[in-house]
Amino acid sequence: MMHKMPISTINIYIAKDFLWRFLQIISVFALLMFFINLLDSLDRIRSSDASFFVAIKMAFLQIPAFLNDIVPSLVLISAIVTFSILSSRSEITIIRMGGFSLWQIVRPVAISAFILGFFWILIVGPISIFMTKSLQNIERKYIDQEVREVLEPKNGIWLKQGNKDQEDQEIIIQARKVYKDKVELRDVKILFFNQKGLFYKKINSKNMVLNDGHWMIENGILNDENNINEKVKNIKIATDLKADFVKQKIVNNFQNVKLFSVFDLPRLIKNLELSGFSSNKFKVYFYGLLSKPFLFVAMILIACYFGLGHIRNQRNSLMIFLGIIFGLTIYVSSTILENLGSSGIIPNFAATWLVIIMCLSSGILMIYNKENI
Numbered sequence: 001m002m003h004k005m006p007i008s009t010i011n012i013y014i015a016k017d018f019l020w021r022f023l024q025i026i027s028v029f030a031l032l033m034f035f036i037n038l039l040d041s042l043d044r045i046r047s048s049d050a051s052f053f054v055a056i057k058m059a060f061l062q063i064p065a066f067l068n069d070i071v072p073s074l075v076l077i078s079a080i081v082t083f084s085i086l087s088s089r090s091e092i093t094i095i096r097m098g099g100f101s102l103w104q105i106v107r108p109v110a111i112s113a114f115i116l117g118f119f120w121i122l123i124v125g126p127i128s129i130f131m132t133k134s135l136q137n138i139e140r141k142y143i144d145q146e147v148r149e150v151l152e153p154k155n156g157i158w159l160k161q162g163n164k165d166q167e168d169q170e171i172i173i174q175a176r177k178v179y180k181d182k183v184e185l186r187d188v189k190i191l192f193f194n195q196k197g198l199f200y201k202k203i204n205s206k207n208m209v210l211n212d213g214h215w216m217i218e219n220g221i222l223n224d225e226n227n228i229n230e231k232v233k234n235i236k237i238a239t240d241l242k243a244d245f246v247k248q249k250i251v252n253n254f255q256n257v258k259l260f261s262v263f264d265l266p267r268l269i270k271n272l273e274l275s276g277f278s279s280n281k282f283k284v285y286f287y288g289l290l291s292k293p294f295l296f297v298a299m300i301l302i303a304c305y306f307g308l309g310h311i312r313n314q315r316n317s318l319m320i321f322l323g324i325i326f327g328l329t330i331y332v333s334s335t336i337l338e339n340l341g342s343s344g345i346i347p348n349f350a351a352t353w354l355v356i357i358m359c360l361s362s363g364i365l366m367i368y369n370k371e372n373i
Helices: 007-044 052-061 063-088 091-097 102-142 243-254 265-274 280-290 292-307 316-342 348-371
Strands: 157-162 170-179 184-193 199-211 214-223 230-238
Touching (some): 007 063, 007 102, 052 102, 063 091, 063 102, 063 292, 063 316, 091 102, 102 280, 102 292, 157 243, 199 230, 265 280, 280 292, 280 348, 292 316, 292 348, 316 348
Antiparallel strands (some): 157 170, 170 184, 184 199, 214 230
């Protein structure tokens, strides 16, 4: 007579196997990205006085951010590999003969993944942010030759204000980058428009600083109907923009949302809304972080369907491949929806939780179908 194995023993065995596979797979991907990043870092520091050790450090610091982006797919792959190996060794068959259902087999892996999700957002997330900021400091020092923290968006920084010296006129400010310790813009163009919206004057400057109630330009080049490339010192442009307001606008429009942890985002979202700024992309990212444990569970349910099979089944390899493709499709779809949510095109709920609900529902239906075959 066959005795039923203790459920706690089975749970621990399956959960440990999954976590071990996850550690192996994430280590492989981390090592692969390290060598890819190392080649890129060596190329980037070629024209600087940085040493080979700096390139190694840069390559290492990039790993957590990369893993943070693909971790749901790694959870899926780890679970598929776990279930597939257990099946190939006939362990799943033995466990089921002991009176266990598929739900009991998948439960310890799902619980492990759920806990892993919380560990990821609470521990790994802040570590990733710290390492990314350390990488940026190294890049400023050795590549950009900057000492202060600077923000340099691809399309520059744009600000608009009223012309305090001329009623109903507007001023548009474009800058290539901004220093964040104080509002100092570099490589600036200031464009003046009259009441009819027609451009009539431009000032170029290497830098412009926001002081109380005015922008200060030490050396500018003026172009208007009476002056061509006229050099002007100590130009003051009155403004009602406040330093905190400009910093919040810069954070909202140009700051990388992934540089804020789950602990920082609620306060940042509240401050942005109090200042009248849109906080869509920060809300979407925050909800995405909160939903990560549930996404991990969804990946486990899907992996159970695609990973469980018998080694003699010729369709087994195809099912594993389809499972990985399915997971990648989910990852791409969720990324697209998050971008749509950040832009305000779709509601925040649809941009984050809708994908999770669909994945969980699909996973539950898949296991139910497999259990009743």
